[in-house]
Amino acid sequence: MRKKLIALGALTVVASLALAGCTSRDSGDTGGAATGGTDDGTVSVAFVPKLQGIPYFEAMNTGGQKAAEELGFEWLYQGPTTADAAAQADIVRSYIQQGVDVLIVAPNDPDSMAPLLQEAADAGIKVATSDTDAPNSVREVFVNQASVDGIGEGLTDALLEAMGGTGKYAIVSCGETAANLNAWIEVQKSYTAEKYPDAEIVDIVYAGEDQAAATAMATDLMNAHPDLTGLVGECTSSAPGVAQAVRDAGKIGQVFTVGLGTPQSMKDYLDDGSSSASILWNVEDLGYLTGWAGLQLAEGTAFGDTNDVSSSLPAVEYFSDEQQLLLGPALRITTANVDEFDY
Incomplete structure:
Protein backbone atom coordinates (compact mmCIF):
# COMPACT_ATOMS: atom_id res chain seq x y z
CA MET A 1 0.00 0.00 0.00
CA ARG A 2 1.32 3.43 -0.88
CA LYS A 3 2.34 5.35 2.20
CA LYS A 4 0.41 8.42 3.23
CA LEU A 5 1.76 11.75 2.03
CA ILE A 6 1.69 15.10 3.81
CA ALA A 7 3.64 18.23 4.54
CA LEU A 8 7.09 19.03 5.46
CA GLY A 9 9.55 21.25 6.59
CA ALA A 10 11.51 23.34 7.61
CA LEU A 11 13.21 26.79 6.52
CA THR A 12 15.93 30.68 3.25
CA VAL A 13 17.61 33.72 2.62
CA VAL A 14 17.79 36.81 0.50
CA ALA A 15 14.66 38.83 0.83
CA SER A 16 12.57 39.89 -2.07
CA LEU A 17 14.65 38.36 -4.85
CA ALA A 18 13.07 38.40 -8.28
CA LEU A 19 14.36 36.57 -11.29
CA ALA A 20 12.82 36.85 -14.74
CA GLY A 21 14.13 34.47 -17.39
CA CYS A 22 17.84 35.14 -17.58
CA THR A 23 17.58 38.59 -16.00
CA SER A 24 17.81 38.94 -12.22
CA ARG A 25 16.83 41.93 -10.14
CA ASP A 26 18.95 43.12 -7.22
CA SER A 27 18.38 41.11 -4.06
CA GLY A 28 18.47 42.45 -0.56
CA ASP A 29 16.43 43.01 2.55
CA THR A 30 13.68 45.45 1.66
CA GLY A 31 12.61 45.64 5.28
CA GLY A 32 9.01 45.93 4.15
CA ALA A 33 6.59 44.73 1.53
CA ALA A 34 7.72 42.27 -1.08
CA THR A 35 8.32 43.59 -4.57
CA GLY A 36 7.17 41.86 -7.70
CA GLY A 37 4.89 41.80 -10.69
CA THR A 38 5.65 41.98 -14.41
CA ASP A 39 4.51 44.25 -17.20
CA ASP A 40 5.68 42.09 -20.12
CA GLY A 41 3.48 39.04 -19.65
CA THR A 42 6.14 36.97 -17.91
CA VAL A 43 4.63 34.56 -15.39
CA SER A 44 5.37 35.60 -11.79
CA VAL A 45 5.72 32.86 -9.17
CA ALA A 46 6.01 34.09 -5.56
CA PHE A 47 7.24 31.77 -2.81
CA VAL A 48 6.77 32.68 0.85
CA PRO A 49 8.82 30.41 3.15
CA LYS A 50 8.31 29.97 6.89
CA LEU A 51 11.49 31.88 7.57
CA GLN A 52 14.15 33.56 5.46
CA GLY A 53 17.84 33.74 6.25
CA ILE A 54 18.46 30.07 7.13
CA PRO A 55 20.33 27.52 4.96
CA TYR A 56 17.32 25.33 4.22
CA PHE A 57 15.15 27.97 2.62
CA GLU A 58 18.21 29.59 1.03
CA ALA A 59 18.77 26.30 -0.78
CA MET A 60 15.10 26.20 -1.85
CA ASN A 61 15.47 29.74 -3.13
CA THR A 62 18.54 28.74 -5.15
CA GLY A 63 16.56 25.93 -6.75
CA GLY A 64 13.67 28.24 -7.55
CA GLN A 65 16.02 30.75 -9.16
CA LYS A 66 17.53 28.00 -11.30
CA ALA A 67 14.08 26.90 -12.49
CA ALA A 68 13.23 30.51 -13.39
CA GLU A 69 16.44 30.90 -15.38
CA GLU A 70 15.92 27.68 -17.30
CA LEU A 71 12.16 27.87 -17.83
CA GLY A 72 11.67 31.60 -18.28
CA PHE A 73 9.46 32.87 -15.47
CA GLU A 74 9.87 35.39 -12.68
CA TRP A 75 10.72 33.97 -9.26
CA LEU A 76 9.86 36.13 -6.26
CA TYR A 77 10.99 35.24 -2.78
CA GLN A 78 10.35 36.75 0.64
CA GLY A 79 9.64 35.35 4.07
CA PRO A 80 9.43 36.64 7.63
CA THR A 81 12.63 37.14 9.60
CA THR A 82 11.14 35.20 12.51
CA ALA A 83 8.94 32.12 12.28
CA ASP A 84 5.82 34.15 12.93
CA ALA A 85 2.46 33.39 11.31
CA ALA A 86 1.29 37.02 11.46
CA ALA A 87 4.45 38.35 9.82
CA GLN A 88 4.19 35.70 7.13
CA ALA A 89 0.55 36.67 6.54
CA ASP A 90 1.59 40.29 5.91
CA ILE A 91 3.94 39.17 3.13
CA VAL A 92 1.22 36.99 1.60
CA ARG A 93 -1.18 39.96 1.60
CA SER A 94 1.44 42.06 -0.15
CA TYR A 95 1.81 39.52 -2.94
CA ILE A 96 -1.99 39.34 -3.29
CA GLN A 97 -2.16 43.12 -3.63
CA GLN A 98 0.54 43.01 -6.32
CA GLY A 99 -1.47 40.48 -8.30
CA VAL A 100 1.23 37.85 -8.81
CA ASP A 101 0.23 34.97 -11.08
CA VAL A 102 1.07 32.20 -8.61
CA LEU A 103 1.43 32.28 -4.83
CA ILE A 104 3.15 29.38 -3.09
CA VAL A 105 3.48 29.28 0.71
CA ALA A 106 5.18 27.11 3.33
CA PRO A 107 2.78 28.10 6.13
CA ASN A 108 3.84 28.51 9.74
CA ASP A 109 0.21 28.03 10.74
CA PRO A 110 -1.78 26.14 8.07
CA ASP A 111 -5.19 26.96 9.56
CA SER A 112 -4.67 30.71 9.73
CA MET A 113 -3.13 30.71 6.25
CA ALA A 114 -6.16 29.01 4.67
CA PRO A 115 -8.37 32.17 4.52
CA LEU A 116 -5.55 34.11 2.87
CA LEU A 117 -5.11 31.42 0.23
CA GLN A 118 -8.86 31.67 -0.39
CA GLU A 119 -8.49 35.45 -0.76
CA ALA A 120 -5.71 34.95 -3.28
CA ALA A 121 -7.74 32.42 -5.25
CA ASP A 122 -10.73 34.78 -5.27
CA ALA A 123 -8.43 37.39 -6.80
CA GLY A 124 -7.56 35.01 -9.64
CA ILE A 125 -4.17 33.94 -8.28
CA LYS A 126 -3.16 30.29 -8.53
CA VAL A 127 -2.30 29.03 -5.04
CA ALA A 128 -0.14 26.16 -3.82
CA THR A 129 1.92 25.02 -0.85
CA SER A 130 5.44 23.64 -0.68
CA ASP A 131 7.57 22.14 2.10
CA THR A 132 4.64 22.41 4.54
CA ASP A 133 1.03 21.87 3.56
CA ALA A 134 -2.25 23.61 4.37
CA PRO A 135 -4.46 20.62 3.58
CA ASN A 136 -7.70 22.33 4.62
CA SER A 137 -7.27 25.13 2.13
CA VAL A 138 -7.97 25.80 -1.54
CA ARG A 139 -4.37 25.18 -2.54
CA GLU A 140 -4.23 23.46 -5.94
CA VAL A 141 -1.14 21.38 -5.30
CA PHE A 142 1.23 20.60 -2.44
CA VAL A 143 4.88 20.16 -3.42
CA ASN A 144 5.96 17.53 -0.92
CA GLN A 145 9.57 16.64 -0.21
CA ALA A 146 9.02 13.09 1.06
CA SER A 147 6.33 10.91 2.59
CA TRP A 281 16.23 15.38 0.74
CA ASN A 282 17.76 17.48 -2.01
CA VAL A 283 16.50 20.90 -0.93
CA GLU A 284 17.60 22.71 -4.10
CA ASP A 285 15.62 20.17 -6.13
CA LEU A 286 12.60 20.91 -3.94
CA GLY A 287 12.92 24.60 -4.79
CA TYR A 288 13.25 23.79 -8.49
CA LEU A 289 10.16 21.57 -8.37
CA THR A 290 8.26 24.33 -6.56
CA GLY A 291 9.03 26.85 -9.30
CA TRP A 292 8.22 24.35 -12.04
CA ALA A 293 4.89 23.50 -10.41
CA GLY A 294 4.01 27.18 -10.20
CA LEU A 295 4.65 27.60 -13.92
CA GLN A 296 2.40 24.63 -14.73
CA LEU A 297 -0.40 26.14 -12.67
CA ALA A 298 -0.04 29.53 -14.36
CA GLU A 299 -0.13 27.97 -17.82
CA GLY A 300 -3.01 25.62 -17.02
CA THR A 301 -0.93 22.52 -17.69
CA ALA A 302 -2.23 19.42 -15.93
CA PHE A 303 0.20 17.28 -13.92
CA GLY A 304 0.79 13.77 -15.19
CA ASP A 305 1.05 10.66 -13.05
CA THR A 306 4.79 11.03 -13.57
CA ASN A 307 6.43 14.26 -14.69
CA ASP A 308 9.72 14.91 -16.47
CA VAL A 309 10.67 18.11 -14.63
CA SER A 310 14.42 18.31 -15.33
CA SER A 311 17.46 16.15 -15.92
CA SER A 312 17.78 15.58 -12.17
CA LEU A 313 14.02 15.14 -11.69
CA PRO A 314 12.98 12.91 -14.60
CA ALA A 315 10.03 11.09 -12.98
CA VAL A 316 8.29 13.14 -10.27
CA GLU A 317 5.09 11.41 -9.16
CA TYR A 318 1.78 13.22 -8.82
CA PHE A 319 -1.01 11.84 -6.63
CA SER A 320 -4.26 13.30 -7.90
CA ASP A 321 -6.35 12.11 -4.95
CA GLU A 322 -4.24 14.24 -2.61
CA GLN A 323 -3.15 16.84 -5.19
CA GLN A 324 0.49 16.28 -4.27
CA LEU A 325 3.73 16.25 -6.18
CA LEU A 326 6.28 14.05 -4.41
CA LEU A 327 9.95 14.95 -4.77
CA GLY A 328 11.09 11.47 -3.75
CA PRO A 329 12.23 9.33 -0.83
CA ALA A 330 13.95 10.72 2.24
CA LEU A 331 17.75 10.60 2.25
CA ARG A 332 20.04 9.64 5.13
CA ILE A 333 23.03 11.98 5.26
CA THR A 334 26.16 10.72 7.05
CA THR A 335 29.92 11.30 6.88
CA ALA A 336 29.90 9.09 3.77
CA ASN A 337 27.86 11.50 1.60
CA VAL A 338 27.68 14.87 3.38
CA ASP A 339 30.29 16.43 1.07
CA GLU A 340 28.08 15.77 -1.95
CA PHE A 341 25.99 18.82 -0.92
CA ASP A 342 27.20 22.42 -0.83
CA TYR A 343 24.41 23.88 1.32
Whole structure:
Protein backbone atom coordinates (compact mmCIF):
# COMPACT_ATOMS: atom_id res chain seq x y z
CA MET A 1 0.00 0.00 0.00
CA ARG A 2 1.32 3.43 -0.88
CA LYS A 3 2.34 5.35 2.20
CA LYS A 4 0.41 8.42 3.23
CA LEU A 5 1.76 11.75 2.03
CA ILE A 6 1.69 15.10 3.81
CA ALA A 7 3.64 18.23 4.54
CA LEU A 8 7.09 19.03 5.46
CA GLY A 9 9.55 21.25 6.59
CA ALA A 10 11.51 23.34 7.61
CA LEU A 11 13.21 26.79 6.52
CA THR A 12 15.93 30.68 3.25
CA VAL A 13 17.61 33.72 2.62
CA VAL A 14 17.79 36.81 0.50
CA ALA A 15 14.66 38.83 0.83
CA SER A 16 12.57 39.89 -2.07
CA LEU A 17 14.65 38.36 -4.85
CA ALA A 18 13.07 38.40 -8.28
CA LEU A 19 14.36 36.57 -11.29
CA ALA A 20 12.82 36.85 -14.74
CA GLY A 21 14.13 34.47 -17.39
CA CYS A 22 17.84 35.14 -17.58
CA THR A 23 17.58 38.59 -16.00
CA SER A 24 17.81 38.94 -12.22
CA ARG A 25 16.83 41.93 -10.14
CA ASP A 26 18.95 43.12 -7.22
CA SER A 27 18.38 41.11 -4.06
CA GLY A 28 18.47 42.45 -0.56
CA ASP A 29 16.43 43.01 2.55
CA THR A 30 13.68 45.45 1.66
CA GLY A 31 12.61 45.64 5.28
CA GLY A 32 9.01 45.93 4.15
CA ALA A 33 6.59 44.73 1.53
CA ALA A 34 7.72 42.27 -1.08
CA THR A 35 8.32 43.59 -4.57
CA GLY A 36 7.17 41.86 -7.70
CA GLY A 37 4.89 41.80 -10.69
CA THR A 38 5.65 41.98 -14.41
CA ASP A 39 4.51 44.25 -17.20
CA ASP A 40 5.68 42.09 -20.12
CA GLY A 41 3.48 39.04 -19.65
CA THR A 42 6.14 36.97 -17.91
CA VAL A 43 4.63 34.56 -15.39
CA SER A 44 5.37 35.60 -11.79
CA VAL A 45 5.72 32.86 -9.17
CA ALA A 46 6.01 34.09 -5.56
CA PHE A 47 7.24 31.77 -2.81
CA VAL A 48 6.77 32.68 0.85
CA PRO A 49 8.82 30.41 3.15
CA LYS A 50 8.31 29.97 6.89
CA LEU A 51 11.49 31.88 7.57
CA GLN A 52 14.15 33.56 5.46
CA GLY A 53 17.84 33.74 6.25
CA ILE A 54 18.46 30.07 7.13
CA PRO A 55 20.33 27.52 4.96
CA TYR A 56 17.32 25.33 4.22
CA PHE A 57 15.15 27.97 2.62
CA GLU A 58 18.21 29.59 1.03
CA ALA A 59 18.77 26.30 -0.78
CA MET A 60 15.10 26.20 -1.85
CA ASN A 61 15.47 29.74 -3.13
CA THR A 62 18.54 28.74 -5.15
CA GLY A 63 16.56 25.93 -6.75
CA GLY A 64 13.67 28.24 -7.55
CA GLN A 65 16.02 30.75 -9.16
CA LYS A 66 17.53 28.00 -11.30
CA ALA A 67 14.08 26.90 -12.49
CA ALA A 68 13.23 30.51 -13.39
CA GLU A 69 16.44 30.90 -15.38
CA GLU A 70 15.92 27.68 -17.30
CA LEU A 71 12.16 27.87 -17.83
CA GLY A 72 11.67 31.60 -18.28
CA PHE A 73 9.46 32.87 -15.47
CA GLU A 74 9.87 35.39 -12.68
CA TRP A 75 10.72 33.97 -9.26
CA LEU A 76 9.86 36.13 -6.26
CA TYR A 77 10.99 35.24 -2.78
CA GLN A 78 10.35 36.75 0.64
CA GLY A 79 9.64 35.35 4.07
CA PRO A 80 9.43 36.64 7.63
CA THR A 81 12.63 37.14 9.60
CA THR A 82 11.14 35.20 12.51
CA ALA A 83 8.94 32.12 12.28
CA ASP A 84 5.82 34.15 12.93
CA ALA A 85 2.46 33.39 11.31
CA ALA A 86 1.29 37.02 11.46
CA ALA A 87 4.45 38.35 9.82
CA GLN A 88 4.19 35.70 7.13
CA ALA A 89 0.55 36.67 6.54
CA ASP A 90 1.59 40.29 5.91
CA ILE A 91 3.94 39.17 3.13
CA VAL A 92 1.22 36.99 1.60
CA ARG A 93 -1.18 39.96 1.60
CA SER A 94 1.44 42.06 -0.15
CA TYR A 95 1.81 39.52 -2.94
CA ILE A 96 -1.99 39.34 -3.29
CA GLN A 97 -2.16 43.12 -3.63
CA GLN A 98 0.54 43.01 -6.32
CA GLY A 99 -1.47 40.48 -8.30
CA VAL A 100 1.23 37.85 -8.81
CA ASP A 101 0.23 34.97 -11.08
CA VAL A 102 1.07 32.20 -8.61
CA LEU A 103 1.43 32.28 -4.83
CA ILE A 104 3.15 29.38 -3.09
CA VAL A 105 3.48 29.28 0.71
CA ALA A 106 5.18 27.11 3.33
CA PRO A 107 2.78 28.10 6.13
CA ASN A 108 3.84 28.51 9.74
CA ASP A 109 0.21 28.03 10.74
CA PRO A 110 -1.78 26.14 8.07
CA ASP A 111 -5.19 26.96 9.56
CA SER A 112 -4.67 30.71 9.73
CA MET A 113 -3.13 30.71 6.25
CA ALA A 114 -6.16 29.01 4.67
CA PRO A 115 -8.37 32.17 4.52
CA LEU A 116 -5.55 34.11 2.87
CA LEU A 117 -5.11 31.42 0.23
CA GLN A 118 -8.86 31.67 -0.39
CA GLU A 119 -8.49 35.45 -0.76
CA ALA A 120 -5.71 34.95 -3.28
CA ALA A 121 -7.74 32.42 -5.25
CA ASP A 122 -10.73 34.78 -5.27
CA ALA A 123 -8.43 37.39 -6.80
CA GLY A 124 -7.56 35.01 -9.64
CA ILE A 125 -4.17 33.94 -8.28
CA LYS A 126 -3.16 30.29 -8.53
CA VAL A 127 -2.30 29.03 -5.04
CA ALA A 128 -0.14 26.16 -3.82
CA THR A 129 1.92 25.02 -0.85
CA SER A 130 5.44 23.64 -0.68
CA ASP A 131 7.57 22.14 2.10
CA THR A 132 4.64 22.41 4.54
CA ASP A 133 1.03 21.87 3.56
CA ALA A 134 -2.25 23.61 4.37
CA PRO A 135 -4.46 20.62 3.58
CA ASN A 136 -7.70 22.33 4.62
CA SER A 137 -7.27 25.13 2.13
CA VAL A 138 -7.97 25.80 -1.54
CA ARG A 139 -4.37 25.18 -2.54
CA GLU A 140 -4.23 23.46 -5.94
CA VAL A 141 -1.14 21.38 -5.30
CA PHE A 142 1.23 20.60 -2.44
CA VAL A 143 4.88 20.16 -3.42
CA ASN A 144 5.96 17.53 -0.92
CA GLN A 145 9.57 16.64 -0.21
CA ALA A 146 9.02 13.09 1.06
CA SER A 147 6.33 10.91 2.59
CA VAL A 148 5.40 11.39 6.21
CA ASP A 149 6.11 7.75 6.95
CA GLY A 150 9.45 7.88 5.16
CA ILE A 151 10.66 10.82 7.23
CA GLY A 152 9.31 9.65 10.59
CA GLU A 153 10.59 6.11 10.15
CA GLY A 154 13.92 7.36 8.77
CA LEU A 155 14.53 9.52 11.85
CA THR A 156 13.55 6.69 14.19
CA ASP A 157 15.67 4.04 12.50
CA ALA A 158 18.74 6.27 12.32
CA LEU A 159 18.52 7.13 16.03
CA LEU A 160 17.61 3.71 17.36
CA GLU A 161 20.36 2.05 15.35
CA ALA A 162 22.84 4.36 17.09
CA MET A 163 21.18 3.68 20.46
CA GLY A 164 21.33 -0.08 19.98
CA GLY A 165 17.55 -0.38 19.66
CA THR A 166 16.83 0.47 23.27
CA GLY A 167 16.71 3.42 25.66
CA LYS A 168 14.99 6.74 26.25
CA TYR A 169 14.94 9.64 23.84
CA ALA A 170 13.35 13.06 23.50
CA ILE A 171 12.33 15.26 20.59
CA VAL A 172 13.16 18.94 20.20
CA SER A 173 10.70 20.18 17.61
CA CYS A 174 10.15 23.68 16.25
CA GLY A 175 6.76 25.28 15.64
CA GLU A 176 3.94 23.73 17.65
CA THR A 177 1.46 24.26 14.80
CA ALA A 178 3.68 23.02 11.94
CA ALA A 179 1.62 20.31 10.26
CA ASN A 180 4.59 18.47 8.81
CA LEU A 181 6.58 18.31 12.04
CA ASN A 182 3.57 17.11 14.01
CA ALA A 183 2.81 14.45 11.42
CA TRP A 184 6.36 13.11 11.56
CA ILE A 185 6.25 13.01 15.35
CA GLU A 186 3.07 10.93 15.25
CA VAL A 187 4.85 8.44 12.99
CA GLN A 188 7.85 8.39 15.34
CA LYS A 189 5.57 7.60 18.29
CA SER A 190 3.76 4.72 16.60
CA TYR A 191 6.81 3.35 14.79
CA THR A 192 8.94 3.39 17.95
CA ALA A 193 6.27 1.49 19.87
CA GLU A 194 5.86 -1.04 17.07
CA LYS A 195 9.45 -1.70 16.00
CA TYR A 196 11.46 -0.75 19.10
CA PRO A 197 9.45 -1.86 22.16
CA ASP A 198 12.48 -1.38 24.43
CA ALA A 199 12.72 2.29 23.47
CA GLU A 200 10.63 5.18 24.78
CA ILE A 201 9.99 8.82 23.89
CA VAL A 202 10.06 10.63 27.23
CA ASP A 203 9.39 14.24 26.19
CA ILE A 204 8.64 16.55 23.27
CA VAL A 205 9.52 20.25 23.46
CA TYR A 206 9.29 23.15 21.00
CA ALA A 207 12.09 25.61 20.29
CA GLY A 208 10.57 27.56 17.43
CA GLU A 209 13.08 28.04 14.61
CA ASP A 210 15.79 29.01 17.10
CA GLN A 211 18.99 26.94 17.20
CA ALA A 212 20.21 28.44 20.49
CA ALA A 213 16.85 27.68 22.11
CA ALA A 214 17.07 24.11 20.82
CA THR A 215 20.51 23.73 22.40
CA ALA A 216 19.24 25.08 25.73
CA MET A 217 16.19 22.81 25.69
CA ALA A 218 18.27 19.76 24.81
CA THR A 219 20.60 20.56 27.70
CA ASP A 220 17.61 20.84 30.04
CA LEU A 221 16.28 17.50 28.79
CA MET A 222 19.59 15.76 29.50
CA ASN A 223 19.61 17.25 32.99
CA ALA A 224 16.00 16.28 33.66
CA HIS A 225 16.51 12.74 32.35
CA PRO A 226 20.00 11.53 33.37
CA ASP A 227 19.34 8.19 31.64
CA LEU A 228 18.47 9.84 28.31
CA THR A 229 20.46 8.32 25.43
CA GLY A 230 18.89 9.97 22.39
CA LEU A 231 17.71 13.31 21.01
CA VAL A 232 15.93 14.18 17.77
CA GLY A 233 16.11 17.65 16.23
CA GLU A 234 12.87 17.83 14.26
CA CYS A 235 13.84 20.71 11.94
CA THR A 236 16.90 22.31 10.40
CA SER A 237 17.53 24.61 13.34
CA SER A 238 16.99 22.09 16.13
CA ALA A 239 19.07 19.35 14.46
CA PRO A 240 22.38 21.19 14.93
CA GLY A 241 21.02 22.58 18.21
CA VAL A 242 20.67 19.18 19.88
CA ALA A 243 24.04 18.03 18.54
CA GLN A 244 25.67 21.16 19.98
CA ALA A 245 24.12 20.39 23.38
CA VAL A 246 25.62 16.90 23.39
CA ARG A 247 29.00 18.29 22.36
CA ASP A 248 28.87 20.97 25.06
CA ALA A 249 27.91 18.40 27.70
CA GLY A 250 30.81 16.13 26.76
CA LYS A 251 28.37 13.27 26.10
CA ILE A 252 29.39 12.25 22.58
CA GLY A 253 28.99 8.47 22.43
CA GLN A 254 26.64 8.52 25.43
CA VAL A 255 23.74 10.54 24.03
CA PHE A 256 23.09 10.07 20.31
CA THR A 257 21.35 12.60 18.06
CA VAL A 258 19.75 12.67 14.64
CA GLY A 259 17.70 15.35 12.95
CA LEU A 260 16.49 17.13 9.87
CA GLY A 261 19.58 19.24 9.28
CA THR A 262 21.01 20.69 6.08
CA PRO A 263 24.23 18.86 5.11
CA GLN A 264 26.82 21.58 5.68
CA SER A 265 25.22 22.75 8.93
CA MET A 266 25.59 19.16 10.20
CA LYS A 267 29.01 18.28 8.76
CA ASP A 268 31.10 19.14 11.84
CA TYR A 269 28.64 17.34 14.12
CA LEU A 270 28.67 14.25 11.92
CA ASP A 271 32.47 14.33 11.83
CA ASP A 272 32.87 14.39 15.64
CA GLY A 273 30.01 11.98 16.34
CA SER A 274 27.71 14.39 18.14
CA SER A 275 25.22 13.62 15.36
CA SER A 276 24.76 10.16 13.90
CA ALA A 277 22.77 11.14 10.81
CA SER A 278 20.61 13.76 9.17
CA ILE A 279 17.40 12.78 7.38
CA LEU A 280 16.60 15.15 4.56
CA TRP A 281 16.23 15.38 0.74
CA ASN A 282 17.76 17.48 -2.01
CA VAL A 283 16.50 20.90 -0.93
CA GLU A 284 17.60 22.71 -4.10
CA ASP A 285 15.62 20.17 -6.13
CA LEU A 286 12.60 20.91 -3.94
CA GLY A 287 12.92 24.60 -4.79
CA TYR A 288 13.25 23.79 -8.49
CA LEU A 289 10.16 21.57 -8.37
CA THR A 290 8.26 24.33 -6.56
CA GLY A 291 9.03 26.85 -9.30
CA TRP A 292 8.22 24.35 -12.04
CA ALA A 293 4.89 23.50 -10.41
CA GLY A 294 4.01 27.18 -10.20
CA LEU A 295 4.65 27.60 -13.92
CA GLN A 296 2.40 24.63 -14.73
CA LEU A 297 -0.40 26.14 -12.67
CA ALA A 298 -0.04 29.53 -14.36
CA GLU A 299 -0.13 27.97 -17.82
CA GLY A 300 -3.01 25.62 -17.02
CA THR A 301 -0.93 22.52 -17.69
CA ALA A 302 -2.23 19.42 -15.93
CA PHE A 303 0.20 17.28 -13.92
CA GLY A 304 0.79 13.77 -15.19
CA ASP A 305 1.05 10.66 -13.05
CA THR A 306 4.79 11.03 -13.57
CA ASN A 307 6.43 14.26 -14.69
CA ASP A 308 9.72 14.91 -16.47
CA VAL A 309 10.67 18.11 -14.63
CA SER A 310 14.42 18.31 -15.33
CA SER A 311 17.46 16.15 -15.92
CA SER A 312 17.78 15.58 -12.17
CA LEU A 313 14.02 15.14 -11.69
CA PRO A 314 12.98 12.91 -14.60
CA ALA A 315 10.03 11.09 -12.98
CA VAL A 316 8.29 13.14 -10.27
CA GLU A 317 5.09 11.41 -9.16
CA TYR A 318 1.78 13.22 -8.82
CA PHE A 319 -1.01 11.84 -6.63
CA SER A 320 -4.26 13.30 -7.90
CA ASP A 321 -6.35 12.11 -4.95
CA GLU A 322 -4.24 14.24 -2.61
CA GLN A 323 -3.15 16.84 -5.19
CA GLN A 324 0.49 16.28 -4.27
CA LEU A 325 3.73 16.25 -6.18
CA LEU A 326 6.28 14.05 -4.41
CA LEU A 327 9.95 14.95 -4.77
CA GLY A 328 11.09 11.47 -3.75
CA PRO A 329 12.23 9.33 -0.83
CA ALA A 330 13.95 10.72 2.24
CA LEU A 331 17.75 10.60 2.25
CA ARG A 332 20.04 9.64 5.13
CA ILE A 333 23.03 11.98 5.26
CA THR A 334 26.16 10.72 7.05
CA THR A 335 29.92 11.30 6.88
CA ALA A 336 29.90 9.09 3.77
CA ASN A 337 27.86 11.50 1.60
CA VAL A 338 27.68 14.87 3.38
CA ASP A 339 30.29 16.43 1.07
CA GLU A 340 28.08 15.77 -1.95
CA PHE A 341 25.99 18.82 -0.92
CA ASP A 342 27.20 22.42 -0.83
CA TYR A 343 24.41 23.88 1.32
